[in-house]
Amino acid sequence: MDWISSTVYTLACHATDEGIALDTTMDQIGQRRSSTLTSIVREAIENMIISGELSSGDRINESALAARFNISRGPIREACRGLENAGLIRNVANQGAYVREMSLEEARALYEVRRALTALVGELLVERASDETLDELQRLVERMARAVEEDDLSTYYNLNLEFHNTMVANADNPALERYYGDIVKQLHLFRRRGLLQHGNLRASNEEHVKIVEALRRRNGSEAAEALRQHVICGWQRMVGTLEES
Template identity: 40%
Template sequence: MNTSSSAADAILSRRSQSLSGIVQRELERLILSGEIAAGERLNEQRLAAKLGVSRGPIREATRALESAGLVTVVANQGVFVRQLDRDEAAELYDMRAVVFGFACARLAEKAAPDQVAVLKGLIAEMDAAIGVPDPSRYYRLNLQFHDTILAFAGHKRAVQIYDSLVKEAHLCRQRSLQPIASMQESNEEHRRMVAAIAAGNAVEARRTAEAHHFGGKRRWQATLDKEATRTADAAVA
């Protein structure tokens, strides 16, 4: 057995995996930011040129993105950014409610005063974003608020599952938070969650966390209904 050759192969394999990981993260960023739109085909050659890599890492990255639920492979046609239908997106809200409710209940049992202070600070920043108003900033802070609760809860598998669910639902969620009234309602729900966590009330923390996600689902569905009405009215006109 040629030990040097095996070691070299292992190093090359790690380099390849590292490169495909970098490419995966960049493609994920392009998809989640909307730079590559839902339903759009991923052009391997164009992406390889854009990222300065060969097509191999692009293929490896798209396989990982398919496993993550962000792209769909269509036989003889290519790889497309996944488009969620209404039922699929609604299911994601339901599942996020379960996982986040668990995380909030867990955090309520052990939250430290400095952790509660961090969460209240994020709520205050979201209030400021509403006052401007700055929906994009509110959305970023909203994501940070949820990520912070998951991190404070200290449950790695819950973080992994929630992160995966959020990525799948990312594009449809942002639209539902744009109206000022929706942002205000959402942040009031945040306030109730943190109050329950600060009080050490795990049952109430779970309840308010689940209610928050069901509220988000309702706001998102209302946005879709309004868009459908506007489209129908425009067609009639």
């Protein structure tokens, strides 16, 4: 091979390599964009379930969501597959995706796991929570008290979520936060019902007061027990509400 032919061959190979690299990079960018969009859609649907906009048994209308978010139906379908793995949605062949309907026995099992995880949160907070974190928890309890007086279930429910999320985040244990989050997301299919019965908001927030008091005393066993009892009482309120309905 002469010098000219060798040079042309080398340039052609280089161009081919660059083309392959460019194609690979563009594929990766496309996959990343698709993954990011799917994650955004998944979070949006999760929030619709948490807020009660989507209830147990509701069908996920892909066309309506695609129009709402101004996207194709593909990311919505992918998000629903992920939410099925998380236990929030069930996909029915040839029918579509539906918000999962949870049985009482399934909810009981999840509450038992949550009870243990929440007690651990209390122990870790005693060791790791700053005074500023405890002040923030106190402010949330006071805001929930106002919601109780106004009988404002929606505000109370959201503040209650913030209260528990703040505790878990400040326990400074990513594994615990992940497992706890998975449990709580599934219990959103059930939990709001437990606050509907008259007097349940007040009882729930009185338990929050005891939790913060135990944390301020930096008493690990007391904090763990206060949180454990809070979950047990939450389950009892849930069952009581269902028995009345």
